[in-house]
Amino acid sequence: MREEQMVPMIPRQTVNMTDVAQRCGVSIASVSRALRGEPGVSPATRDRIMSAARELAYVVSPEASRLSGGSTGRVGVVVPRIDAWFYATVLAGVAGEFDAVGVDLVLCTLPDSSARHRFFEALPLRRKVDAVIIVSVPLSARERTRLDQLGVPTVQVGGHHPTGGRPWVGIDDELAASQAVGHLLRIGHRDIAMIQAVDQEGTAWAADEARIRGFHDQMTAAGVAEPTVVRVPWGIDGGAHGMETLLSRSRLPSAVFCHSDEIALGALRTLRKAGVAVPQQISVIGVDDHPSAELSELTTVAQPVREQGRLAAVSVLGALQDDGGAMPARTTLPTRLVIRNSTAPPH
Amino acid sequence: MREEQMVPMIPRQTVNMTDVAQRCGVSIASVSRALRGEPGVSPATRDRIMSAARELAYVVSPEASRLSGGSTGRVGVVVPRIDAWFYATVLAGVAGEFDAVGVDLVLCTLPDSSARHRFFEALPLRRKVDAVIIVSVPLSARERTRLDQLGVPTVQVGGHHPTGGRPWVGIDDELAASQAVGHLLRIGHRDIAMIQAVDQEGTAWAADEARIRGFHDQMTAAGVAEPTVVRVPWGIDGGAHGMETLLSRSRLPSAVFCHSDEIALGALRTLRKAGVAVPQQISVIGVDDHPSAELSELTTVAQPVREQGRLAAVSVLGALQDDGGAMPARTTLPTRLVIRNSTAPPH
Numbered sequence: 001m002r003e004e005q006m007v008p009m010i011p012r013q014t015v016n017m018t019d020v021a022q023r024c025g026v027s028i029a030s031v032s033r034a035l036r037g038e039p040g041v042s043p044a045t046r047d048r049i050m051s052a053a054r055e056l057a058y059v060v061s062p063e064a065s066r067l068s069g070g071s072t073g074r075v076g077v078v079v080p081r082i083d084a085w086f087y088a089t090v091l092a093g094v095a096g097e098f099d100a101v102g103v104d105l106v107l108c109t110l111p112d113s114s115a116r117h118r119f120f121e122a123l124p125l126r127r128k129v130d131a132v133i134i135v136s137v138p139l140s141a142r143e144r145t146r147l148d149q150l151g152v153p154t155v156q157v158g159g160h161h162p163t164g165g166r167p168w169v170g171i172d173d174e175l176a177a178s179q180a181v182g183h184l185l186r187i188g189h190r191d192i193a194m195i196q197a198v199d200q201e202g203t204a205w206a207a208d209e210a211r212i213r214g215f216h217d218q219m220t221a222a223g224v225a226e227p228t229v230v231r232v233p234w235g236i237d238g239g240a241h242g243m244e245t246l247l248s249r250s251r252l253p254s255a256v257f258c259h260s261d262e263i264a265l266g267a268l269r270t271l272r273k274a275g276v277a278v279p280q281q282i283s284v285i286g287v288d289d290h291p292s293a294e295l296s297e298l299t300t301v302a303q304p305v306r307e308q309g310r311l312a313a314v315s316v317l318g319a320l321q322d323d324g325g326a327m328p329a330r331t332t333l334p335t336r337l338v339i340r341n342s343t344a345p346p347h
Numbered sequence: 348m349r350e351e352q353m354v355p356m357i358p359r360q361t362v363n364m365t366d367v368a369q370r371c372g373v374s375i376a377s378v379s380r381a382l383r384g385e386p387g388v389s390p391a392t393r394d395r396i397m398s399a400a401r402e403l404a405y406v407v408s409p410e411a412s413r414l415s416g417g418s419t420g421r422v423g424v425v426v427p428r429i430d431a432w433f434y435a436t437v438l439a440g441v442a443g444e445f446d447a448v449g450v451d452l453v454l455c456t457l458p459d460s461s462a463r464h465r466f467f468e469a470l471p472l473r474r475k476v477d478a479v480i481i482v483s484v485p486l487s488a489r490e491r492t493r494l495d496q497l498g499v500p501t502v503q504v505g506g507h508h509p510t511g512g513r514p515w516v517g518i519d520d521e522l523a524a525s526q527a528v529g530h531l532l533r534i535g536h537r538d539i540a541m542i543q544a545v546d547q548e549g550t551a552w553a554a555d556e557a558r559i560r561g562f563h564d565q566m567t568a569a570g571v572a573e574p575t576v577v578r579v580p581w582g583i584d585g586g587a588h589g590m591e592t593l594l595s596r597s598r599l600p601s602a603v604f605c606h607s608d609e610i611a612l613g614a615l616r617t618l619r620k621a622g623v624a625v626p627q628q629i630s631v632i633g634v635d636d637h638p639s640a641e642l643s644e645l646t647t648v649a650q651p652v653r654e655q656g657r658l659a660a661v662s663v664l665g666a667l668q669d670d671g672g673a674m675p676a677r678t679t680l681p682t683r684l685v686i687r688n689s690t691a692p693p694h
Contacts, residue, residue, distance in 0.1 A: 027374070074453070082429075083439035083653065092430035095456045102471065106421070107452045109442045124449065236638065269642050291583065292639045295616050306430070 023052040074104040075316055076129040078119070080136055081111050085262075085290055086305055090135050090157055093309025101317060110137055113201045120146045131316045133157060135309075138205050153319040155312045160206040161330070167319075169311045169331045173207045173287075176301045176335040177214025177257070180285045183299070183337055184255045185222050188345045189283060192219065193228035193253040195242035195263050200233050211259055211287065228253055232263070239266025247274055254346040255283035261290035261300055268296055268342065279344035289338055297341035304333050370399040421451040422663055423476040425466070427483055428458050432609075432637055433652055437482050437504055440656025448664060457484055460548045467493040478663045480504060482656075485552050500666035502659045507553040508677070514666075516658045516678045520554045520634075523648045523682040524561025527632045528604050530646070530684055532569050535692045536602040536630065539566065540575035542589035542614060544606040547580050558606055558634065575600055579610070586613025594621055601693040602630035608637035608647050615643055615689065626691035636685055644688035651680050 021031045026045060034041045034049040041049070077094055079087040091107070098105050106129055110116045120143045125132060131153040139147070139160060147154050147166075156162050158170040184192050194215045199205055219227045230245045232238035239258060246252065247270065258264035264286030271278055278284055286293065289302030311331055368378045373392060381388045381396040388396070424441055426434040438454070445452050453476055457463045467490045472479060479497060483505040486494070491509070494501050503509050505517040531539050541562045546552055566574045577592045579585035586605060593599065594617065605611035611633030618625055625631055633640065636649030658678055 081439060082442055083432075083436045085430075085432075085435075088432075088435035089430045091454075092428060092456070095429055095454065096458075099456060099462065104471070104475065105454045107438075107442065107454045109439070109446060111443075115446065124451070128451065236642065265639075265642055292612075292642065295583065295612055295639065295643065 024048050071130045071320070072128060073102070074106050074129045075313075075320075076106045076108060076125040076132040078108045078110060078125075078132060078134045078137060081109055082107070086288070087135060089305040090309035090312075093306040093311075094133060094313040095309075096306075097310055097313035097317065103317065113203055116143070123150060126150055130320055131155070133309075133312045133316055134159075135312075136205070136207065138203050153316060155315045155319075157308050157312045158207055165329060167312075167315050167329060167331075169308050169315065169333070170207075171303045171308075171333050171335050173210035174214040174217070176287050176303065177211040178218050179301045179335060179337050180287055181215050181218040181257050183339070183343065184257065184283060184285060185218065187283075187343065189255040190222065190224060191228075191253045191346075192224070192255045192257055193230065193246055194257045195239060195246075195259060195267060196229055196231045197234045197238060197259040197263055198231045208259065215257055234260075234262070236262050236266040236269070239263035240270045241266070243267035243270035247271075247276070252276070252282055255285070255343070258284060258286045261286035261288040261293045261298060264298055264300070264342075265290070265292055265296055268298065278342050280347065283343040283346075285343055287335075293338075294340070299340045299343040300338050302336045302338050307333060371395050418477045418667070419475060420449070421453050421476045422660075422667075423453045423455060423472040423479040425455045425457060425472075425479060425481045425484060428456055429454070433635070434482060436652040437656035437659075440653035440658075441480060441660040442656075443653075444657055444660030444664065450664065460550055463490075470497060473497055477667055478502070480656075480659045480663055481506075482659075483552070483554065485550050500663060502662045502666075504655050504659045505554055512676060514659075514662050514676060514678075516655050516662065516680070517554075518650045518655075518680050518682050520557035521561040521564070523634050523650065524558040524604070525565050526648045526682060526684050527634055528562050528565040530686070530690065531602045531604065531630060531632060532565065534630075534690065537569065537571060538575075538600045538693075539571070539602045539604055540577065540593055540600040541604045542586060542593075542606060542610050543576055543578045544581045544585060544610055545578045555606065562604055581607075581609070583609050583613040583616070586610035587617045588613070590614035590617035594618075594623070599623070599629055602632070602690070605631060605633045608633035608635040608640045608645060611645055611647070611689075612637070612639055612643055615645065625689050627694065630690040630693075632690055634682075640685075641687070646687045646690040647685050649683045649685050654680060 021027060024031070024045070026049065030041050030045060031049055034046045075098065077091060079091065081087055082091065095105055106125065108119065108125065110119050116137065123146060129152060132147070132150060133155050134147070135157040136159045144162070154166055156166055156168045162168050181192065194212070196212055197208060199208070215227070228246070230242045232242040239262060242263065243256070243266070246256065256267060258267055264284050267284055268278060271282065271284070276282060284298065286298055286300040287303070289300050293300045311333075315331075368374060371378070371392070373396065377388050377392060378396055381393045422445065424438060426438065428434055429438065442452055453472065455466065455472065457466050463484065470493060476499060478500040479494070480502050481494070481504070486507060501513055503513055503515045509515050528539065541559070543559055544555060546555070563574070575593070577589045579589040586609060589610065590603070590613065593603065603614060605614055611631050614631055615625060618629065618631070623629060631645065633645055633647040634650070636647050640647045
C-alpha cells in the first residue's frame, strides 16, 4: 500500500529531493527516477544518488511517491456524524480492517445539508485518498456524479442503493420494519402506531423511507388502511416527544413501532414518567439493537453494524489491490427479531 | 492551512510538474518555484508556467506543497477505540473544529497494548500529519519520548498529566469520584462499595486510578478504612458481573459507587433482574453522564466530553498557526453532580 520508508528515526522531514540533487549535481527528475527505481538513470548515477539520499537521511515519503502516480495509503470515510452509536460502530469496523493493513483513515463528517453541499462541491478528499467509504449519506444524482469524479473506488454503507455499480453494504431496512411490525401483528395487535424519525431539514434518508414503507405495507396487508403516525426529529428526545404526542390523544394505541431504538428508548422514558406500564398497557418495539436496548428490555430488530463497516473496508481494500476489478455489487446483511419484555399480546 | 487548488473539476490528477516543465521548456524546480510564488523565476517565465499549468489543468496539491516544507493539512487523532460513547463524543468535538477550518482528521485506534506498542515503535503518523491529539491513551516514559520524536505539536485529552509542557485537556477524575462518594456520604451512607473497572491486560489508566484514589480518600476521611471493592472489566457487562458478585455476598452494601456510568448501567440491570429495588434497597451512582444515564434515572457526576475534544482541537490549531508558541499548559474542565432517582438516604 505504501512505499518503504528508508530511515526510521528522523523526527521530521527537513531534507528534500532538491538537497539530494544538489549533493549529487544531478536534476531533481533524476533523483526522483533513481529513488523510485525507474529507468533513465545510469547505474553509477543511481548509486551516487542512493548513497547521498542515505547520507542526508532522506526519507521516501508516501506523498512523494504519490505525486508520481503512487497511492496515498489513505482512505476517506464519510459519515453524517461520529457521536451516534450506529456511525461510531460502523467506523470501528472500518478502522479494525484498516489498522490490520496499515491504511490511514481520513474521517469526514457531514452533519447537515450545508456541510453535505460544501463537501460534494469542493470534494475536499480529491487527490488525498485512494478510495472512499460513504456511510448512510443521502446522495442526489449530482452528488453521485461528483463522487464518481473523485476518480477513486467508492463503497457505500447503507442509504440509497447506488446506481452504476458502486459497491454497497447494508441491511434491508424495509424488511427490518416488516419484521418488527410482523411481530406485533402476530401477537395480536392491530392498533399499531409508528413514531417516525424525520430529518429536520426535510432531506429524504433512504433507510428512514424504507422503514416507513415497511410499516405501511405490513399494516395495509393486515387491513389497517390509515394507521396513526407521529413524526419527530431523530434521537432519544424525539422519541420522548413522539410518545407525549400519542399520550395526549384520546385513545392510546396498543403498540408502537419506533423508527429506531433511540426513538423507542425516548418513548419508554415518557411512558415510565407517565406511569404507563410496558408491555401491559402498551407494547413498544424498535430497530437496531442499540447497546441500551438490552438494558431497557426493549424488543427490537437487530442489525449487524460493526460488520457493515468491516465488509465495506474489505471491499475497498480488495478494490485497491485488484485495481478496481473485483468489488461485489451489493452485500445485504441479515436482520433478526430480538424479543424482550417491551412487547406482549394486547390485553 | 492548505494551498489553493486551481481547478475544481479534474476527476483525478494525471498531470504533474514534469508535464508543466516540459510544456514550457523549463526545469521542474522553476515550475515548483513559480507555482508557489517563490523568487528565482523571471516574470515572463512565471507567466508562461502559470498559463501552461492552467492549460494542462494542473492542480497544486497539498502533498506537493508539503514536500517543500509546507503543511500536510492533516492532524492525527489517536483514541483507544471509536465505538464507545466517550471517545466518539471527544472525536465529534475535534471533528467540528477541524471541519470549520478544512483540516483533515486522520484517525488512529489503539485497542490493546500490542497495538499501542506497534504505534509508538513505528510512529505511523510520522511525516503524515502536522500535529497529533492523543486521547486517554496511557503513556510510558518511552512512549512520551516517541511522541516528542514525531516532531509535531501534540495535545493530550485525559490520561496522565503530561511532562515537558505538552498541552492537556481533561477533567479532575479524583475530584469527580469525590463528588460522587461525597454525595453518598452526605445523604447518610457509610457502607459504600466500589465497582472498579480495570484493564484486562493490567495497564494502569490514569483516569481509573484517579477515580479509585478519590473513592478511598473520601472513605478514609469518613472513617471507613477498608471499604468493599470489586474489580471488573470495563463496560456494561463488567458492571453487571460486579453487581452479581456483590449480591452473592452475605450482606449487601447500602450504596455502590461505580467507576463509570456504563458500569453503573450494568449494575442496575443486574439489580432489576434480581428484584432489588433502587434506591430503596441500594443506591447506585456513576461518573460521566452517559446519554443512557438519564434514561435509567442514574445519579452521576457529569463531565463535558465534546468540549474536551473541541478545546484540544482549538489548542492544536492555535499551535499550528502560531508555530507552536501559544498552547495553554493544562485545561481542567469542571464536573458536576447530577442527582436523579438511583440514590437516596439508607433506610
